[in-house]
Amino acid sequence: MSELTRMKCTPCRGGEPTLTDKEILELLPQVPEWEVVERDGVKRLERVFKFTNFLESLIFTYRVGQLAEEEGHHPVLTTEWGRVKVSWWTHKIKGLHRNDFIMAAKTDRLYIRFKAEENIDAERVLRVIMSKREIRKYVDREVPEEVIYKILEAGRLAGSAKNRQPWHFILIREKQNLEGLARFGDFASHLQEAAFAVVILIPDTYVQDRFDAGRAAQNMMLAASALGVGSCPITLHRQEEAKKFLNVPPELNICVCIAFGYSAGEKPRGKVIRKPLNEILHYERYGEKIKPF
Numbered sequence: 019m020s021e022l023t024r025m026k027c028t029p030c031r032g033g034e035p036t037l038t039d040k041e042i043l044e045l046l047p048q049v050p051e052w053e054v055v056e057r058d059g060v061k062r063l064e065r066v067f068k069f070t071n072f073l074e075s076l077i078f079t080y081r082v083g084q085l086a087e088e089e090g091h092h093p094v095l096t097t098e099w100g101r102v103k104v105s106w107w108t109h110k111i112k113g114l115h116r117n118d119f120i121m122a123a124k125t126d127r128l129y130i131r132f133k134a135e136e137n138i139d140a141e142r143v144l145r146v147i148m149s150k151r152e153i154r155k156y157v158d159r160e161v162p163e164e165v166i167y168k169i170l171e172a173g174r175l176a177g178s179a180k181n182r183q184p185w186h187f188i189l190i191r192e193k194q195n196l197e198g199l200a201r202f203g204d205f206a207s208h209l210q211e212a213a214f215a216v217v218i219l220i221p222d223t224y225v226q227d228r229f230d231a232g233r234a235a236q237n238m239m240l241a242a243s244a245l246g247v248g249s250c251p252i253t254l255h256r257q258e259e260a261k262k263f264l265n266v267p268p269e270l271n272i273c274v275c276i277a278f279g280y281s282a283g284e285k286p287r288g289k290v291i292r293k294p295l296n297e298i299l300h301y302e303r304y305g306e307k308i309k310p311f
């Protein structure tokens with residue numbers, strides 16, 4: 019990291035000379051991604067920072083703004099979708115001052131930290147995915163509407179073959195309905211204690227309908243985990259009776275039911291038992307077991 023990041027801006031009262039071309043060339047290697055541009059006869063330091071959406075650009079803009087306030091030196095910021103252009107120069111002397119290089123280096127450091135946060139986010143997402151266990155014991159506590167809404171949205175936004183979105187979701191929150199539904203599965207007693215359930219219906223008319231419903235189901239369960247809500251898929255073995263109970267039209271089938279609720283703190287059943295990767299992974303052709311990792 020550039021030495022400049024350890025320096026503080028010195029107050030500039032005007033009347034000081036701007037940096038000479040020689041001084042600029044000496045400082046520039048410390049902020050190699052910045053360009054010296056001249057606009058209206060005034061030299062500036064400019065760099066465009068890239069992001070993946072507008073919100074990130076906006077947050078970065080805000081953070082540069084905070085840095086500017088702390089140092090008492092302010093840039094011009096141009097915020098767009100996926101990019102923020104930062105321009106540093108010293109208005110009072112109409113050109114570049116050492117302060118501008120200090121601020122450029124500090125902006126670089128801010129960007130590096132901002133990007134590192136993305137990795138932390140990725141770690142959190144991976145943790146949610148990899149630590150998902152089925153939760154079958156729930157506390158007697160309602161899940162707020164907005165949390166349920168987010169879980170349903172996560173299901174709705176799942177991709178599907180040919181974008182058919184073949185699913186319908188039935189949201190069940192009434193205790194008597196949860197209890198009623200529990201009768202139709204062989205391993206569904208925990209449905210009675212759930213805060214709510216979602217039944218996913220599909221027409222079963224296309225080869226990928228069940229895969230698509232699985233994607234929606236997993237989206238909902240992972241969103242729930244991220245929001246601190248436990249879940250467990252449930253098979254309704256007596257499908258026709260369950261359909262009747264739920265008023266499902268004949269052209270739709272029940273793919274799966276998912277029970278949701280805040281965990282009663284009970285440890286999930288046993289250890290995670292999953293087949294080792296080497297047992298299920300084949301390289302290029304079935305049966306090839308050369309291990310590259």
Ligand SMILES: Cc1cc2nc3c(=O)[nH]c(=O)nc-3n(C[C@H](O)[C@H](O)[C@H](O)COP(=O)(O)O)c2cc1C
Pocket residue numbers: 150151152154203204205206250251252253254274286287289290291
């Ligand atoms: C399609 C599907 C149907 C399931 N049906 C039931 C069920 O009826 N009752 C139940 O208790 N668990 C059910 N499960 C949960 C599985 O038993 C569970 O995912 C598996 O044993 C792994 O559990 P673990 O993550 O706790 O190790 C179902 C899971 C899937 C994917």
